[in-house]
Amino acid sequence: MSIHSPSDKPIFNKATEKTLTTCKLATWNINSVRLRIDQVIAFLNTHQPDILGLQETKCLPEQFPYQPFIEAGYEFIEVSGQKGYHGAATVSKLPLERLETDFCPIGEARHVSTRVKIGIASDNEMGAGTFEFHNFYVPAGGDEADVTLNPKFKHKLEFLKNMTDYFTDRAKGDDARHVLVGDFNIAPGEHDVWSHKQLLKVVSHTPLEVGVLKGLQDSHNFTDTSRLHRSEEEKLYSWWSYRAKDVFKSNRGRRLDHIWVSPALRQSAIAAGIDGFEIHTNCRIWERPSDHAPITQILKF
């Protein structure tokens, strides 16, 4: 199975020389990039993130719609894809270097690892002009929250534990500059779901998987940027089921999508202020929408 992009991807251009004071990060589970290419491009044109991580692209690399992204100014594209299911892709205005370290157990396309060149001229510390951008699609985990009965749930927990090991190898020291984005398929907080009590046994919000995700976060002191300027009590959702008749009337959402940063980038996320983080909920009620809304986080250097 081919899970990597073709080798004739665009090469670095003059953007390498660009000096940035901010960088806008985005992530969106698009639930078929081919079906919703017009929506993705509309989102990019309106909100102009520098980098977007897409999940559930649901196509092989050779089927990926490169051209519309390039025409919209996103020349740097790295894809991990398989036929019909899963898949992740990172599209960027800034030069991307593909790290050959994608973490895709059992051959599934669920991770694109890249290094982003932000080109801060004033900062000459090693690595300060770059950060790693890790785009993940964590397994959903099936219905039954029991590892002995449900191999998909077991796979989900193992995936998260392997992610922890992966970053133990990579994210050493306080200088490590890492961004983790994606559909983590877990709503960790009480107010990351519409009803904490009713979802305690529902995969995506069980204490077991929330604990494993917390283990990943704590092991490297990653910051969940969504809560930096929002109270823990504020309801935040990025996913709403297709099954609800009126999505925002019932508003039974979950915050499954995340943008995390390593300690070295925490101040940059804080500096962006309360408006630095946004959930673009309007995208969830576009015609034939994804069941996820995109989220963005600005980093200010």
Next chain:
DNA sequence: ATGGCCGCCCTAGGCGGA
């Protein structure tokens, strides 16, 4: 209220999503 919808695939019911 445990049913309600999606998108994909060797086009049609099954799988995966969550």
